[in-house]
Amino acid sequence: MKKPARTRIGAYEAKTRLPELLRQVRAGRRFTITNRGQAVADLVPSEAAPRRDHRAVIERFEAFIAAHPVRGHVNVRELIEEGRE
Numbered sequence: 001m002k003k004p005a006r007t008r009i010g011a012y013e014a015k016t017r018l019p020e021l022l023r024q025v026r027a028g029r030r031f032t033i034t035n036r037g038q039a040v041a042d043l044v045p046s047e048a049a050p051r052r053d054h055r056a057v058i059e060r061f062e063a064f065i066a067a068h069p070v071r072g073h074v075n076v077r078e079l080i081e082e083g084r085e
Contacts, residue, residue: 006030006042014043 007029014021014033021031021043031043 006032006044008032008034008039011035011040 009017009021009031011033014031025031025043025045026049028045030045032039033041033043
């Protein structure tokens with residue numbers, strides 16, 4: 001399986017955006033941290049981190065949809081507006 005390309009990011013920006021970067025790394029993204037344009041470190045998912053089984057997630061979602069079908073007409077716009085109250 002091909003690894004995703006790494007995004008280059010400056011050290012200062014990485015420091016100020018670390019929580020956001022960590023969420024993205026957890027989702028599989030990779031970053032190369034640079035200092036004055038030179039690569040100094042890689043921020044990559046940990047080998048010890050549990051891996052998501054995407055196939056199992058999709059199967060659970062499909063089972064949920066099969067068990068809870070949408071019945072009748074659903075107006076998505078109305079549901080969105082209702083949620084804003």
